Amino acid sequence: MTxxxxxxxxxxxxxxxxxxxxxxxxxxCKECGACCRNRTTPIMLTGLDIYRxxxxxxxxxxxxxxxxxxxxxxxxxxxxxxILRERLDGSCSLLRKGKCxxxxxxxxxxxxYPIGRYVNLATKESGYIRQSGGCKGAVDxxxxxxxxxxxxxxxxxxDAPSLSWNLMAGMVAEVMHPIKLEHxxxxxxxxxxxxxYGDYDTxxxxxxxxxxxxxxxxxxxxANKMLK
Numbered sequence: 001m002t003x004x005x006x007x008x009x010x011x012x013x014x015x016x017x018x019x020x021x022x023x024x025x026x027x028x029c030k031e032c033g034a035c036c037r038n039r040t041t042p043i044m045l046t047g048l049d050i051y052r053x054x055x056x057x058x059x060x061x062x063x064x065x066x067x068x069x070x071x072x073x074x075x076x077x078x079x080x081x082x083i084l085r086e087r088l089d090g091s092c093s094l095l096r097k098g099k100c101x102x103x104x105x106x107x108x109x110x111x112x113y114p115i116g117r118y119v120n121l122a123t124k125e126s127g128y129i130r131q132s133g134g135c136k137g138a139v140d141x142x143x144x145x146x147x148x149x150x151x152x153x154x155x156x157x158x159d160a161p162s163l164s165w166n167l168m169a170g171m172v173a174e175v176m177h178p179i180k181l182e183h184x185x186x187x188x189x190x191x192x193x194x195x196x197y198g199d200y201d202t203x204x205x206x207x208x209x210x211x212x213x214x215x216x217x218x219x220x221x222x223a224n225k226m227l228k
Contacts, residue, residue, distance in 0.1 A: 014118055014120075014127070014129055017129040017130040017131075018127050018128070018129050019115060019127070019128045019129060019130060019146040020146065021145065021146055021147045022145050022146070022147065023145065023146055024143050024144060024145050024146075025114070025115060025130060025138070025143075025144060025146075025149075026138055026139065026140065026141040026142065026143055026144070027114050027135075027138050027141040027142065027144060027149075028140075028141030028142045029141075030136050032136065033091075033095075033098060034135065034136075035110075035113060035135065036091060036092045036094075036095055036100070037089075037090050037091045037092070037095075038090035038091075039086075039090075042083035042084065042086075043083060043084040043092075043107055043109050043110065044081060044082070044083055044109065045069060045082045045083060045084060045107055045109075045197075046107075046108070046162065046165050046166065046169070047165045047168075047169075047196050047197050047200065047210070048108070048158065048161050048162050048165050048206060049107040049108060049109075050064050050065060050069075050082070050197050050198070050200070051200045051202060051206055052105040052107075053068070053102050053105055053106075053107070054200070054202050055105065055202040056102050056104060056105030057101070057102065060202075061197065061198050061199075061200050061202070062198045065082065065197060065198060067093070068084060068085055068093045068094055069082050069083060069084060069085050070082075070083055070084075070085045071083065071193070073181065073184070073189060074173075076173075076177060077169075077172070077173035077176060077177060078173070078176035078177055078179055078181055078184060079169070079172045079173050079176045079189075079192055079196070080189055080192050080193040080196060080197070082193075082197055084107070094106075108155065108158060108162060111153040111155060112128065112149075112153070112155060113131075113135075114131055114135050114138045115128050115129065115130060115131060115146070115149065116128065116129045116130075116131045117129075117155075117162075119162075119163060119166040119167075119170075121166070121167065121170040124163065124167060125163075126159055126162065126163050126166070128146055128150075160207065161206045161207050161210070164206075164207045164210045164211070165196075165206075165210050167214075168196065168210055168213065168214045168217070169196060171214065171217070171218075172192060172196065172217060175221050175226055176192075176226075179226070188224070191217075191220055192217070195213040195214075195216055195217050195220075196213070196217075199213055
């Protein structure tokens with residue numbers, strides 16, 4: 001599947017499955033832990049996820065990155081991608097005795113489950129979609145409206161900071177995608193990794209720091225003649 005075909009498929013999926021505020025879905029967590037073990041797809045993290053986990057654990061974002069995450073360079077974006085690390089038995093590195101150690105500040109992808117969150121970089125808007133999957137809690141669980149579920153996890157308050165980070169990530173991908181992977185040095189990837197995921201002070205508001213890091217990245221791209 002080409003990048004263009006993938007994007008069209010994603011757009012179609014979003015259009016067909018987007019949830020409005022009063023649209024409903026079923027879910028009651030069975031506490032089976034299946035979504036925290038042996039996942040077929042990894043949990044991709046944002047800089048906001050790292051910031052919130054660091055704040056909740058009272059540690060530095062770089063410590064969160066070192067202890068709980070893995071990373072790679074995206075095939076399409078050619079930018080650093082950070083995912084939750086799994087143990088050798090397939091369980092999430094954040095689990096302790098079967099419980100999530102960051103339950104109150106868990107990654108947005110985990111908190112929103114069983115629904116998914118998307119960002120439209122063209123319109124600078126975000127939304128939520130139904131997800132297919134085999135979770136037992138989604139078969140005969142309680143009926144929720146989207147608004148009720150978002151309020152339960154305080155997700156509405158995270159929309160603005162999450163969007164700000166995703167817009168920065170989109171800008172990075174726009175610059176990096178046309179560059180061949182073999183022409184991208186480790187120093188470039190490290191600079192992107194720092195500004196996208198690590199360089200945040202949990203004692204300060206998130207959005208102004210994203211704006212600062214976005215400008216720092218623009219200057220970095222200009223200095224390295226990577227901006228057209």
